[in-house]
Amino acid sequence: MKTTLMIKVAAGAIGRQKMRTFLVELAMMAGIATLTVIVALTQGADKQITKRIRNFGPDAIMVHSGGGKVRGPSTAAEANLSKKDISDIRNIPGVLLATPIQTELDMPLKHGSKFSTAWVMGVEPAWQRAWHRGARKGTFISAADNEQLSKVCLIGTTTAADLFGGDDPVGSSILINNVSFKVIGILEKRGQSPVGTDFDNLVLIPYTTASRRLMNQPRYAAMVRVIVSDPARAHHIAAEIKGVLRENHHLAATEEDDFRISTAAHVARMVRMSAKTMGTFLWLVAVIAPLVGGIVLMNIMLMAVAARKREIGLRRALGARKGDIVMQFLSESIMLTVIGGFLGIGAGVGIAFYIHHLGKPISLGWQPFAAAFVFCILIGLLFGVYPARKAANLDPVQALNQ
């Protein structure tokens, strides 16, 4: 009863001062919408990063030819991993398999009148186990294909769509760098790599065919993918591989590695690092935007206190304690920020879906809503308390005589 009356009177005050209410709601709405969108975007990006790292494989180690900093895959031109390197890696305890990969980036593809480019990889049958990925349609490259240097290929779904549109590619032939290959299968879909390249724009051919016919690199492999039995030991095994390769490559202690080794942990660290700098900045914006709403609220509430001195004096005369006046103005502030917050969440969700529609990953859990709600109450409290205390500390007689 009493609370209904208090809410009724507070809501009346909010409703009467339409301009004031409008300004606060606008500022809060903009702030909370920004917060919601940023949370949705960072969570979406985070989810995507997690997925990309999962795509790399927690039990995998990638060995790349060529030293230097982390970058994309190594190509046949810079290949320096020998057959002995590979067999030594296979002999390290805990290594389940090590399979060589010969790579050329962006090779020209042609089918009929359609042109495209894709990464072309020469692989052995073990590639399937190494990537937990096989043919979704047709067959995979066999040991026999490798022995016979067959000109067969599997293509990714993106490549298939580029060259064949909706038609079934299996059984047709395509030209890779003007050499004709028969399509024997389509690869399972995989999505994006940790660095964001499309794992489905890909052509697989036999390792031997790639090395000797297409990429002219018969002695060395560009990359080796290693699978270990225990993901927890991946880091340890990576260190052993490093030792073996340095010895095989006769590197002096002062020389840098002429190869790169990455594990899921490396990849995660790298991807997270670039995501983090962006994330910190966005979080800053996300937190500051609603604070601007708070500053608007404080100004508007101070104006309201000045404009309503008479009412404050009257309430004091009728028996309101200072605490009652503080509560009254605080609840008005919180009512304003929470309503603004709900409007902001609505606008934010709308914008987030629009961004999603434009192709960016978003993720909307309950967290942005809880965060926005708590944030609104905190802002209402934080920025409302000063005007409220100012109202309560007015001299009742002078306030009443305004």
Next chain:
Amino acid sequence: MIELRDITKSFHNGPTTTEVLKGINLCVEKGEFVAVMGSSGNGKTTLMNILGCMLRASGGSYRLDGADIESLDDDQLSAIRNKKIGFVFQAFNLLEGTSALDNVLLPLVYAEHYPDDAEERATGLLQSVGLGDRVHHKPSELSGGQLQRVAIARALVNEPAIILADEPTGNLDTASSEEVMNIFKRLHAEGKTIILITHDPDDAARAERTVFLRDGKIFHREEVQ
């Protein structure tokens, strides 16, 4: 019930000090109806504010129902205003955009217990001041006389023993003044203690006795004549 001893009040405005009350001695018994007169600016409202626990005296002592008012803290003074005193102002002081009923209920928001029958009580009071058909009207829809009667209902809702009225008819025409004064007479008959500040000798004539405020002191009728 009300006992003022040597009450003084000065206002400090920068370097200048205005001594408004210079030793007020006044006793008002329970159920009395006292009018306070005096020319403009000589401290009637200031005295009323001290009596209403809205303002602290600069010196002297004020006992209300045996309580030593100077020794009470701000929250305790608020409670006394809420429980024991009903204010009626010259300017009505109703909340805009709020119905007559909700205006009358306002003191109960700050009462220790919000009574279950609050709305019936408020409606009953509005009826007793002749506004039974104006319960849901907003102040902008009421005349001056009606506004002041809503304000009187508000002053009565928490059943205070004392009514402090500061020129309640100052903004009203003769007919409305008459209505308001009749209500005060009735309240007096019902046993309320009433202190009425007025410029109008006719209004003052309704009170049991009149005191005059002059040069910061109280004079009784005999002393003035």
